[in-house]
Amino acid sequence: MSSVNQGNEFPHDSTLHATEANRREFLALMAASLGLAGLTACSPPANEKIVPYVRPPEEIVPGKPLFFATAMPIAGYGVGLLAESHLGRPTKIEGNPEHPASLGAADAFAQASVLTLYDPDRSQVVINAGRIATWEAFLEALVVEIQGKRASQGQGLRILTETVTSPTLAWQIDQFLKMFPAARWHRYEPVGADSMRTASRLLFGRYADPRYRFDRAAVILSLEADFLASMPGRLRYAREFSSRRRPVEGNMNRLYVFESTPTITGAMADHRFPVRSSDIPALAHGIWTALQSGGADVPEGLRHGIDAIVKDLYARRGESLVLAGASQPPDVHILAHHINAALGNVGATIDYAAPAEFDPTEHGESLRTLVDEMRSGAVDILVILGGNPVYAAPADLEFEKHLRNVRFRVHHSLYHDETSDLCHWHIPETHYLESWGDVRAFDGTATIIQPLIDPLYGGKTPYELMTALLGQGSRSSYDIVRSYWSGVQKQDFEAFWRKALHDGKIDGKIDGKIEDPSPSGREWRVAPGEGPPVPQPPPPGLELVFRPDPTIFDGRFANNGWLQELPKPLSKIVWDNVVQMSPATAAALGLKNEDMIEVRSRGRTIQGPVWVAPGQADNSIAVFLGYGRTRAGRVGSNRGYNAYAIRTSTAPWTAHDIEIRKTGQRYLLASTQHHHSMEDRNVVRGAALKEYKQNPHFAQTPSDDPKALPTLYPERPPESNAWGMTIDLGACIGCNACVVACQAENNVPVVGKAQVLNHREMHWLRVDLYDSATESRANPEFLFQPMMCVHCENAPCEPVCPVGATTHSVEGLNEMTYNRCVGTRYCSNNCPYKVRRFNFFQYAVTEVPSLKLLYNPDVTVRSRGVMEKCTYCVQRINAARIEAKKEDRPIRDGEIVTACQSACPADAIVFGNLLDPESRVSKLKQDPRNYGVLAELNTRPRTTYLARIWNPNPDISRKA
Known part of the structure; x- marks a missing residue:
């Protein structure tokens, strides 16, 4: 497949709603745009005085930020971070490159934590x-x-x-x-992680946590384990996994994923199998029996691909890895441990450690x-x-x-x-x-x-x-x-x-791995019997699965406006949770998007809107935790439904015997998948590894060579720097950390659900989702594409501005002069990439004292009627230029790191000087996968993409 089908960019059976903004709701959100506050009183401002330092602290230089190593606890586990401070105000979070759990990256939760710090709804007394x-x-x-x-x-x-x-x-x-x-x-x-803990206790006689080495794994089998998004080691795992997704290095891994609900880990799979969560124990046992006897004992409807997967795992003994997710019962974790041991993976791609939890x-x-x-x-x-x-x-x-x-x-x-x-x-x-x-x-x-x-x-x-x-x-x-x-x-x-x-770390305080987790040193304990447990067949019919929300997790981030307005990676829903089901299940139940339904389980009920999701397993309905809060704060309260209301201690992840009833009502959902479309254009490209080897330049067209298109205009004289960027679609996992990092760095406001429904979200960077779904939309291949201003050398937006507010710098940046912009929006109309954002209202918060402290002082806060967009973090470019000038040297490669680049756990984004042939970005521009989006328009974008390469098993159909 040399190109991903983009005809199914829009959700199935979706409608586009145009609603009149509710003024009361909008004012409430505007007063807390970044999340959260009330309007000030109508009294005159109080007299205030500023007093200078008598003796200025030596380390504080106005205009120059300081960085402090720290860590953020998330669900108990620490993520190593660097916090940026301006005159004593934390304004931005970066990953700590020296910390083994973050490796310099920071996820969306960490990026958004600075907003929680200044949240005026936090408890104060x-x-x-x-x-x-x-x-x-x-x-x-x-x-x-x-x-x-x-x-x-x-x-x-x-x-x-x-x-x-x-x-x-x-x-x-x-x-x-x-x-x-x-x-x-x-x-x-x-x-x-109760299932993991129970399994280790039963199997080893003690608690032992598995630690994975994805950089050593050539073949990976995930049994509903979302290791790129949900595990405590997700940042490190994402970096290690993506390091083996680059075909030029010749060591591409292969990922198989069995899961009920689409995740970003499943989206990165070479083969993804949508199955009911309750069917995975039988699959795991079948794989174990196949390794022992050569034949997989798997129910007929689940057999496809199993033999080929077992053969692939066996062929890469010591270089393979099998892992089970938190939503699977202990039996599946026990089976995964046995399979890894049988394949010789223990000590190579997996080892065991005493838990970090006390x-x-x-x-x-x-x-x-x-x-x-x-x-x-x-x-x-x-x-x-x-x-x-x-x-x-x-x-x-x-x-x-x-x-x-x-x-x-x-x-x-x-x-x-x-x-x-x-x-x-x-x-x-x-x-x-x-x-x-x-x-x-x-x-x-x-x-x-x-x-x-x-x-x-x-x-x-x-x-x-x-x-x-x-x-x-x-x-x-x-x-x-x-x-x-x-x-x-x-x-x-x-x-x-x-x-x-x-x-930002304490050396020598890492627990050593447990060389042999068995108490006897000879054989592992199992329960029951002498071999891995044989799973009981699940009940037929519908199952209900509970999943943490991708953006507000278990509900602890419900009052964070950045995370509420962050599109979910695979549905692009904002400000709500949904009841998610497959197209076939929805058709069988007579449901469509935005239908309100009642879900009954064991005498308890919730009501929520339907979302039909390609890739959701048939007969598996997903509900998402974290919403339905009543006392979250002014931003997070009374949004969505509370899935905890039907979750039980005996079935915390999967429930059966459920009933679905259509209420007859409709519920308006805001999904940005509709927005900023570039449909019917070949903007995302990918191929199988075999096709890539046959034609490494498959992604490139004649228009990708700027010299192939004639021009009557003289070339701009080369300067000392020409800034550019590459984004590797094969490495990007779609986690959205870059989106929140850009928002924090550039003072991008929150607009609220009503304005998102009007296509007025303000994110400078969006992560577009494409799929190659067939007509049934049962099991598509997903592909993520971060899209921001690509800084065209022949920018269509520049000549149409009547006041010259958007111009081209000598270093190739497409610049915005905010105080010159009069808001004609001609530039937005003429932008083929749909990356410009217009302030229809005064979104930025200036009335709430605590939120004033949040703003990055190096970036202008925009006002109503002004257009804005990605600037390549020009403030960081200027800071590096000043330092280089002070030291009388050129800017070094890697010295400038954009906000999106610094946050990316997969190292998919690279920025640098195109005129430096030794720079990393220049070398990536020579990669045969490199192409420009809409290069046929002769825009000559400075941001280009590396096409995605899949590594499918030739014995398994790609569409299976």
């Missing part, structure tokens, strides 16, 4: 029984309660946390449990035990550190009901949320950018979390709350964290501390 209180009043009440528990050694005292990988916090909790032996510590993570446990069972104790009245005091169990706990546990039985309830969280509302005391939590702490990454690497700014709203860290529980008075989190690490590193502690802060 201590609350007691619905009234504002003080930290001191809480300490007094807590001392009385804790003193009353000393005689009983903590009987009835419970702590509930999320995943804890912080060494300091774990140390404090351990101290607490020793002080109160009858107390108990419970944990719950809504999107956790005192690991199975969270579902831990929460169930707590609820049982609350039900019986055994819990007298409950301290909840983080999380939102009232919202996210399984519905059958009735956590909210039994929480009311607890006499003294404390909740520590970033927002006054659903759980806070039911607790006697709510303590505001600090953001990781404003507090000291520590955390471990998925591989055990520890990082000191250092703040860049004092707490904006007077929040407290969990370390300070634990100190209060321990009766140690009031101590700063800085002192607490240093106290722990000074006990660990007794020799030359100050040098150790400075190095840890500087590097």
